[in-house]
Amino acid sequence: MQTEQDYNEGETMSEVYFFDFSGSGNVLEGIDRLLENCTRVREGRGEGIDFGRKRVAVKAHFGELGNYTHMRPAFVRHVVEHVKGKGGDPFATDTTTLYPEGARVTVEESLRTAAYNGFTEEGLGCPVSIADAPDGYNGVATAEGEIVDFVKVARAIAEADAIVVLSHVKGHVLTGIGGAIKNLAMGCTTKDCKREQHRAHGLVFYDEKCTGCGTCAAVCRFSVLEMVEGKPVWDFDRCFYCSTCRFSCESGAIGILKDGKERFQKGMAESAAGVMRVMEGKASVFLNFIFDVTPLCDCAAPAGMLVVQNVGILASRDPVAIDSASIDLIDSAEVFPSWGVTPPDILGKINQTDSWIHVREAERLGIGSRRYRLVRV
Numbered sequence: 001m002q003t004e005q006d007y008n009e010g011e012t013m014s015e016v017y018f019f020d021f022s023g024s025g026n027v028l029e030g031i032d033r034l035l036e037n038c039t040r041v042r043e044g045r046g047e048g049i050d051f052g053r054k055r056v057a058v059k060a061h062f063g064e065l066g067n068y069t070h071m072r073p074a075f076v077r078h079v080v081e082h083v084k085g086k087g088g089d090p091f092a093t094d095t096t097t098l099y100p101e102g103a104r105v106t107v108e109e110s111l112r113t114a115a116y117n118g119f120t121e122e123g124l125g126c127p128v129s130i131a132d133a134p135d136g137y138n139g140v141a142t143a144e145g146e147i148v149d150f151v152k153v154a155r156a157i158a159e160a161d162a163i164v165v166l167s168h169v170k171g172h173v174l175t176g177i178g179g180a181i182k183n184l185a186m187g188c189t190t191k192d193c194k195r196e197q198h199r200a201h202g203l204v205f206y207d208e209k210c211t212g213c214g215t216c217a218a219v220c221r222f223s224v225l226e227m228v229e230g231k232p233v234w235d236f237d238r239c240f241y242c243s244t245c246r247f248s249c250e251s252g253a254i255g256i257l258k259d260g261k262e263r264f265q266k267g268m269a270e271s272a273a274g275v276m277r278v279m280e281g282k283a284s285v286f287l288n289f290i291f292d293v294t295p296l297c298d299c300a301a302p303a304g305m306l307v308v309q310n311v312g313i314l315a316s317r318d319p320v321a322i323d324s325a326s327i328d329l330i331d332s333a334e335v336f337p338s339w340g341v342t343p344p345d346i347l348g349k350i351n352q353t354d355s356w357i358h359v360r361e362a363e364r365l366g367i368g369s370r371r372y373r374l375v376r377v
Contacts, residue, residue, distance in 0.1 A: 012369070012371070013321075013369065013371045013372055013373040014316060014317070014318035014320070014321035014368060014369050014371065014372045014373070015038075015316060015317075015318075015321075015372070015373050015375055016314055016315070016316040016318070016321050016322050016325040016372045016373065016374050016375065017033075017034050017037045017038055017314065017315045017316065017375050017376075017377050018312055018313075018314055018325070018329075018374050018375065018376050018377065019031070019033065019034055019312050019313045019314075019315075019376075019377055020311075020312045020376060021291070021310045021311060021312045021313075022312075027075075027313070028074075028078045030313060030377065031075065031078050031079060031082065031287070031313065032078070032082055033377040034287065034313060034314075034315035034377055035079070035082050035285070035287075035315060037315065037375070037377055038285055038315040038316060038317060039051075039086075039283075039285065049162070049283040049285065049317075050086070050087075050283070051083050051086040051087060051088030051162060051283065052086060052087035052088065053087055053088075053089070054088050054089065054161035054162045054283070055088075055089050055091070055159075055160050055161045055162075056083050056088045056089065056090040056091070056160060056161065056162045056163065056164060056283075057090075057091060057093050057131070057156065057157050057160035057162070057163045057164070058076060058079055058080055058083065058090050058091065058092045058093065058126070058163075058164050058166065059093055059094070059131075059157065059163060059164070059165045059166065059183065059187060059188060060076050060092060060093075060094060060119070060166040061094060061167070061168060061183065061187060061298045062094045062104075062110070062113065062114040062117055062119045063113070063117045063298050064102045064103065064104060064113070064298060064299050064300065064301045065102065065103035065104075065113045065116060065117075065301060066301030066302070067117075067298050067299070067300065067301040067302060067303060068302065069168070069170070069292035069294050069298065069302070069303055069306075070117065070168055070298040071166060071168045071289065071298075072289075073117070073118040073119055073123055073124060075166065075289065076092055076119065076124055076166060077123065077124050077125055079164055079166060079287070080092065080124055080125050080126045081125060083164065084125070084126075088162070090126045090164075091126050091127040091128070091129055091156075091160075092119060092124050092126055092127070092128045092129075093128070093129050093130065093131045093154075093156055093157065094110065094114065094119075094130060094131065094187065095110075095130060095131050095132045095136070095154050095187060095188065095189065095190070095191075096109075096110050096130060096132055096136035096191055097110075097191075097194075097299065098191055098194040098195055098198065098240055098241075098242050099242045099243070099244060099299065100221035100222070100240075100242060100244060101219075101221075101244055102299060102301070104299075105136075106136065107130045107132075107133045107134055107135070107136065110130045111128070111130060114128060115128075129156055130156075131154035131155065131156035131157045131188070132154035132155065132156075132189075132190045132191065133156070136190060136191040137152075137190050137191055137192055138154070138155045138190065139152040139153050139154050139155050139158065139189065139190040139193065140152065140153050140155060140158035140159075140278055141153075142274045142275075142277050142278050143274060143277065145267065145270030145271075145273070145274070146266070146270065147200045147263060147266050147267035147270055148193075148196045148197055148199075148200065148267045148270050148271055149196060150193065150196060151189065151193055151196075151270065151271050151273075151274025151275065151277075152189055152190045152192060152193040153188055153189055153190075153193075153274065153275050153278045153279075154188055154189060154190055157188050157275075157279075158278050158279075160282070161282060161283075162282050162283035162284070162285075163188075163279060163282065163283070163284050163285070164285045164286075164287065165180055165183050165184065165187075165188075165284070165285070165286045165287070165319070166183075166287050166289065167179050167180045167182075167183040167286070167287070167288050167289065168289050168291075168292070168298055169288050169289060169290045169293060169326045169330070170292070170293050170294045170295075170296070170297055170298065170303060170347075171293070171294060171295040171296055171297065171303075171304075171307065171347040171350055171351055172296065172297045172347075172351060173296060173297075173351050174201065174260075174261050174264045174265070174351070174353065175261075175264070175265050175268065175351075175353065175355065175357075175358055176345065176347045176348035176350075176351050176353045176354065176355030176356075176357075177323070177326065177327055177330075177347045177348065177355040178297045179288050179319075179322065179323040179326050180286040180288055180319040180322050180323050181268070181269065181272045181319050181320065181323050181358055181359065181362050182268060182272075182297075182358075184271070184272040184275045184276065184319060185197065185268040185269070185271035185272040185275065186268065186271070188275045189271055189274075189275065193271060195240050195241060195242075196267070196271075197264065197267045197268050197271050198240070198241035198242065198243070198264065199241050199267075200260070200263040200264050200266070200267035201241070201256040201257060201260030201261065201263055201264040202241075202256055202257040202260055202263075203234065203236075203239070203241060203243075203245075203246065203254060203255075203256060204254070204255045204256060204257060205232065205234075205253060205254055206252070206253045206254070206255065207231065207253070209251045209252055209253035210231060210232070210251060210253040211251050211253075212227070212230035212231065213250075213251075214227045214232075215248050215249065215250070216232050216245035216246075216248055216249055216253075216254060217232055217245075219244050219245060219248045220244065220245055221244065222238065222239070222240050222242075224236075224238045224239045224240070225239075225245055232245070232254075243256075261352075261353040261357075262353075262354075262357055265353075265357040265358035265361065266357065266358065266361045268358050269358045269359075269361035269362040269364075269365055270361075270365065272319065272358075272362055272365075272367060273362065273365040273366070273367050276319075276367045284317060285315065285316075285317060286314075286315065286316050286317070286318070286319050286322045287313060287314065287315050288313070288314040288315075288322050288323070288325075288326050289313050290310070290311035290312055290313070290314070290326055290329060290330060290333075291310040291311065291312075292306060292310070293306060293307045293308050293310075293311075293330060293347075294306060294307065295307060295347070295350045295351065305336070305338070306336060307330075307335065307336060307339055307346060307347065307350065308330055308333040308334060308335050308336065308346070309333055309334045309336075311329050311330065311333050312329070314326060314329075316372070318368040318369060318372070319362065319367060319368050320359060320362045320363045320367060320368025320369055320370055321368055321369055321370065321371070321372035322372075323359050323362075324359055324370045324372055325372050325374055327345065327347075327355055327356070327359070330346055330347065331343035331344055331345065331346055
């Protein structure tokens with residue numbers, strides 16, 4: 001892990017600012033210090049960020065109904081207040097989900113769940129919107145990648161003048177870790193773009209394991225799966241690859257491609273790069289909150305027992321650097337012994353993948369650097 005004293009003036013590194021929970025500082029004041037450091041001009045290291053008179057998307061995951069480890073509304077509120085104090089016009093936003101079993105599938109459901117979890121206009125001090133409204137498909141398309149055929153950025157985000165991406169860092173069954181890159185790729189895109197990313201991991205049927213129970217067809221909300229002679233048959237042209245059938249199969253007859261997690265992560269990095277292309281030239285700031293680190297993401301209710309002690313909050317203009325620092329800091333944190341895992345890549349080991357795949361790919365695609373300088377604030 002690169003720290004301030006490791007930095008050599010001849011090296012090009014992205015700055016990642018760190019508010020450490022182990023200190024006695026006020027967390028809300030810490031958020032202010034992180035944002036001040038991240039947006040101010042630093043000699044020889046680019047221009048500062050001015051939120052004045054800008055429409056600023058404050059992107060957060062509002063949490064699935066029943067999930068209790070998602071982002072704290074108070075943290076979002078304080079970022080909103082900071083942006084307002086700089087003359088900006090913020091709105092808090094999230095997008096609809098691909099998976100059908102939660103309470104965030106439609107715009108209306110998403111707003112109800114956001115309000116239930118405490119993300120309201122009154123509570124946050126700014127409008128709350130679903131960025132891919134009115135139907136989950138409203139977005140701005142950008143270039144295709146090697147894995148995904150297209151990237152489509154939710155319209156309200158694409159049309160904002162600036163963005164502050166707030167990510168609760170936690171685990172994910174496909175990516176190992178979910179941070180800023182995942183928040184860009186999944187959280188800032190439309191439903192069909194989410195489907196495009198999940199299509200990359202594919203679905204595989206193991207005939208010899210199937211008991212013919214029909215549960216997979218019964219739970220398919222999209223009606224793309226039917227039982228034929230006691231076996232499931234998919235219409236993959238209409239399949240959303242939401243994996244509801246896979247998670248519902250008690251016999252393990254449905255899986256993903258052998259390299260499915262790698263393909264998904266690479267497609268996710270392409271999607272994140274597409275979002276950054278659409279936001280090119282606009283102010284982009286990333287805050288990663290490393291607390292309540294669970295093995296699963298905030299779409300799960302519940303997301304599992306905590307993995308490590310709370311760490312702190314990071315801020316950067318570089319989504320690759322901030323996720324790299326997040327992985328390193330989680331690996332250096334105290335792990336709860338019940339998990340029986342050791343560094344490196346604790347969350348990757350729990351989720352049986354390599355968390356660095358999408359981070360390396362995002363770096364290769366040019367949206368940031370894994371080389372960072374950690375600066376404590």
